[in-house]
Amino acid sequence: MSGNSIRDTFFEECEELLEALVEGLAAMEDPNHDPEVVNAVFRAVHSIKGGAGAFGLDRLVHFAHTFETVLDKVRSREMDVDEGLMHLFHRSGDVLTDLVEAARDEREPNGTTEAAVLEDLESHLGGADAEEEFSFDALTLDFGTPMEITPEERQFEIRFKPFRTLYDNGHEPLLLFDALAEIGTLEVKADLDALPAFDSFDPMDSVLSWTMTLSTAAEEDAVREVFEFVDGLCELTIGEAETPAPAAQPDPEPAVDVIAEADSAPKPADPAAEPVAQTASKEARGPKPTLRVDLDRVDRLINTVGELIINQAMISQRIEELDLPTAAQLSNELEAYKLLARDIQEGVMAIRAQPVKPLFQRMSRIVREASDATSKQARLVTMGDSTEVDKTVIERLSDPLTHMIRNAVDHGLETPEQREAAGKDPVGKIKLSAAHRSGSVFIEISDDGAGLDRKRILEKAIDKGLVAADAELTDQEIDNLLFLPGFSTAGSVSNLSGRGVGMDVVKNAVQALGGRVSITSTHGAGTTFTIVLPLTLAVMDGFIISVADQTMVIPIASILETIRPNAKDLHTIGTDSQVIRVRGSYVPVVNVSENLGLVPPERSGVGVLLLVSTETHGLTALKVEDIHDQRQVVIKSLESNYGAIQGVSAATILGDGKIALILDPDELVKLDPASVSPSLSLDTRMEPQHA
Amino acid sequence: MTTKVLAIDDSRTIRNLLRVSLEGAGFEFHSACDGVEGVEMFPDVDPDVVITDINMPNMDGYGVIESLRNGPDRTSVPIVVLTTESSDKLKSRAREAGATGWIVKPFDDASLISVLKRLTGHVS
Numbered sequence: 001m002s003g004n005s006i007r008d009t010f011f012e013e014c015e016e017l018l019e020a021l022v023e024g025l026a027a028m029e030d031p032n033h034d035p036e037v038v039n040a041v042f043r044a045v046h047s048i049k050g051g052a053g054a055f056g057l058d059r060l061v062h063f064a065h066t067f068e069t070v071l072d073k074v075r076s077r078e079m080d081v082d083e084g085l086m087h088l089f090h091r092s093g094d095v096l097t098d099l100v101e102a103a104r105d106e107r108e109p110n111g112t113t114e115a116a117v118l119e120d121l122e123s124h125l126g127g128a129d130a131e132e133e134f135s136f137d138a139l140t141l142d143f144g145t146p147m148e149i150t151p152e153e154r155q156f157e158i159r160f161k162p163f164r165t166l167y168d169n170g171h172e173p174l175l176l177f178d179a180l181a182e183i184g185t186l187e188v189k190a191d192l193d194a195l196p197a198f199d200s201f202d203p204m205d206s207v208l209s210w211t212m213t214l215s216t217a218a219e220e221d222a223v224r225e226v227f228e229f230v231d232g233l234c235e236l237t238i239g240e241a242e243t244p245a246p247a248a249q250p251d252p253e254p255a256v257d258v259i260a261e262a263d264s265a266p267k268p269a270d271p272a273a274e275p276v277a278q279t280a281s282k283e284a285r286g287p288k289p290t291l292r293v294d295l296d297r298v299d300r301l302i303n304t305v306g307e308l309i310i311n312q313a314m315i316s317q318r319i320e321e322l323d324l325p326t327a328a329q330l331s332n333e334l335e336a337y338k339l340l341a342r343d344i345q346e347g348v349m350a351i352r353a354q355p356v357k358p359l360f361q362r363m364s365r366i367v368r369e370a371s372d373a374t375s376k377q378a379r380l381v382t383m384g385d386s387t388e389v390d391k392t393v394i395e396r397l398s399d400p401l402t403h404m405i406r407n408a409v410d411h412g413l414e415t416p417e418q419r420e421a422a423g424k425d426p427v428g429k430i431k432l433s434a435a436h437r438s439g440s441v442f443i444e445i446s447d448d449g450a451g452l453d454r455k456r457i458l459e460k461a462i463d464k465g466l467v468a469a470d471a472e473l474t475d476q477e478i479d480n481l482l483f484l485p486g487f488s489t490a491g492s493v494s495n496l497s498g499r500g501v502g503m504d505v506v507k508n509a510v511q512a513l514g515g516r517v518s519i520t521s522t523h524g525a526g527t528t529f530t531i532v533l534p535l536t537l538a539v540m541d542g543f544i545i546s547v548a549d550q551t552m553v554i555p556i557a558s559i560l561e562t563i564r565p566n567a568k569d570l571h572t573i574g575t576d577s578q579v580i581r582v583r584g585s586y587v588p589v590v591n592v593s594e595n596l597g598l599v600p601p602e603r604s605g606v607g608v609l610l611l612v613s614t615e616t617h618g619l620t621a622l623k624v625e626d627i628h629d630q631r632q633v634v635i636k637s638l639e640s641n642y643g644a645i646q647g648v649s650a651a652t653i654l655g656d657g658k659i660a661l662i663l664d665p666d667e668l669v670k671l672d673p674a675s676v677s678p679s680l681s682l683d684t685r686m687e688p689q690h691a
Numbered sequence: 692m693t694t695k696v697l698a699i700d701d702s703r704t705i706r707n708l709l710r711v712s713l714e715g716a717g718f719e720f721h722s723a724c725d726g727v728e729g730v731e732m733f734p735d736v737d738p739d740v741v742i743t744d745i746n747m748p749n750m751d752g753y754g755v756i757e758s759l760r761n762g763p764d765r766t767s768v769p770i771v772v773l774t775t776e777s778s779d780k781l782k783s784r785a786r787e788a789g790a791t792g793w794i795v796k797p798f799d800d801a802s803l804i805s806v807l808k809r810l811t812g813h814v815s
Contacts, residue, residue: 006707009703009707010707013702013703039748040748042746043701043746043747043748047701047702047705050702050704050705050744050775051702051704051705053775054704054708054797165789168767169760169767169789169790170766170769170770170789170810171769171810172769172810175809175810175811178812229793229809232783
């Protein structure tokens with residue numbers, strides 16, 4: 001492993017530790033938190049410090065050390081955690097994150113908050129405490145110190161009587177003698193006087209002592225350093241001999257033998273101690289063992305499994321076409337093959353799935369920063385952190401989510417005074433939740449603020465020319481105006497969310513992931529944004545439909561209802577626009593083949609209608625010729641293989657080996673000028689390209 | 692004879708650093724990511740020296756030393772504590788638990804190896 005990859009591992013580990021830190025700090029907010037939570041927070045900071053020290057990242061080490069020292073005081077209950085301290089801890093976590101990132105990218109950290117937070121942390125430590133234990137005295141051992149320069153040899157007389165604990169602690173006198181011998185000429189004499197008679201000999205006892213004479217040019221400190229580890233485990237006197245002693249009879253050998261004997265003497269097992277180790281081993285383990293795999297490899301595997309699924313479908317179809325006499329048996333086997341292929345696919349997909357937790361955790365910082373910047377008070381509540389979503393989805397959700405969270409604080413929540421006046425908790429609540437529901441991932445961002453000010457939204461939209469002045473819009477239609485390009489609700493552009501990024505960017509980002517975003521709001525009670533995303537970007541459940549005699553696929557997730565209408569249910573408006581009455585309201589009908597510029601077959605008849613809810617056109621019925629099947633299809637990007645086609649999101653390969661286009665209902669309806677409902681004149685303004 | 696080291700540390704970075712230093716110096720390197728795992732691995736690895744961190748989840752370094760010294764193994768192999776602080780309090784506590792020596796983080800290869808040599812008597 002090269003130095004660089006160790007460094008990479010360090011920063012990877014830092015990321016995990018920072019996650020643990022944020023999680024721990026959040027848990028500390030609970031007044032009844034488990035004391036182990038503080039330990040975990042302490043350990044995270046401590047481990048970052050330890051690793052940073054190894055790479056000479058002094059600034060990071062210094063900050064982590066100060067942070068850790070304050071945490072240690074909390075841990076040892078010398079200090080109580082109050083709201084102010086919690087806030088400081090969160091900010092310290094933010095600074096630590098910045099410092100780690102700066103060190104990783106080898107750039108200067110943003111020092112403005114660092115200095116302030118550091119000062120704040122230090123103020124919690126008495127002046128004496130701040131630097132007390134902070135001594136990184138790297139161990140210096142003078143083994144093998146060159147002896148060529150021997151200006152003045154001195155003689156030390158050393159008396160050494162080990163206690164039994166010295167042996168218990170794994171020390172070996174012989175090794176100490178070796179170490180002494182390395183810094184000079186050593187004579188060792190064992191003192192056997194204390195040796196008891198054989199009858200009363202206890203092999204576990206320490207009875208030997210030694211007197212040594214060391215001739216060396218080294219200082220007394222160097223001699224004492226040899227005994228550093230046995231300090232307190234022996235009687236030791238080191239004195240400088242006045243005159244060179246006459247060459248004593250060195251007799252280390254028997255001493256060594258006795259030591260060896262004492263060391264290897266039978267050690268009675270202590271049965272009482274056994275259960276300790278056993279219970280300990282049954283305790284919950286730390287993190288589960290993981291395997292780090294290059295993402296490319298996983299993606300290649302996913303792709304191959306996709307091909308396998310297609311291949312399986314093709315084989316099934318070919319065998320059906322053969323019309324074999326033993327087809328029934330074969331089809332059982334084929335069904336098993338299909339299930340296995342699905343299992344493999346799900347297993348592979350699961351590799352790419354990651355919990356949303358780290359993403360959600362980052363948002364607590366956004367809430368903090370946003371509330372600081374707007375002088376509002378807010379706390380983030382997250383739910384369903386363990387919900388797993390495709391890695392790419394998580395990555396691409398970060399920006400939209402950040403923006404929505406900022407919006408929720410900036411525009412959603414009221415000021416603490418307004419909240420109190422309304423009888424609410426002055427601290428606003430931002431809720432972020434994730435859940436798997438019917439094959440999709442639901443992510444909700446809600447605030448308990450005042451709700452959308454629809455009157456102002458409408459005024460604004462009219463002002464900006466997004467809506468006709470006399471337009472009559474439903475509440476939902478007004479809410480959806482937020483998603484129009486260039487719309488901003490802030491009366492004055494605040495330095496926070498007014499960054500020229502509107503909700504339309506959020507919507508586009510979510511749509512690019514094959515998802516959709518919707519909004520609900522209750523006056524006085526808050527606003528909720530719901531993002532619905534596919535579980536994976538690689539496969540999708542779709543209806544196999546025919547459009548102008550071609551086989552196409554439409555995502556099931558987008559279809560609310562299918563209708564086989566009678567001719568009399570369809571009403572024609574104007575020359576060729578059609579509507580259908582669905583439970584009392586009229587829904588525009590969009591002829592898919594016409595919108596795609598295909599010629600519908602003569603005998604098309606009324607066909608089948610697929611009711612979809614579109615972002616721009618509301619409820620719409622898509623008219624296709626027929627529905628054949630419901631199937632999981634492997635999504636193949638068209639853009640990388642062919643080019644973008646409006647109304648088509650991707651393609652897939654069907655069981656017969658043919659390519660089928662996957663339709664995008666939202667884009668499809670935009671292609672049709674006739675689908676614009678007369679009451680929604682804003683649609684034509686929004687999408688001038690299809691006028 | 693190859694000297695076997697069992698290193699117990701919850702930090703992947705530190706385990707990596709130790710591995711590189713010690714394997715480079717010819718040691719046989721084994722590692723555990725917390726105290727419980729370390730104590731569990733001990734009889735199988737049968738190391739010549741144990742290096743342990745102090746701050747770890749599940750079982751801290753003091754627990755490791757006490758389990759190894761007083762548990763079924765009742766071992767007297769040298770146990771070296773790896774620590775960021777060099778306070779006397781920590782040293783005496785480690786010594787009381789049965790530690791043989793300590794290495795202060797950040798460590799350099801030379802001092803690490805010389806400590807191991809000093810405590811085991813051989814360097815591979």
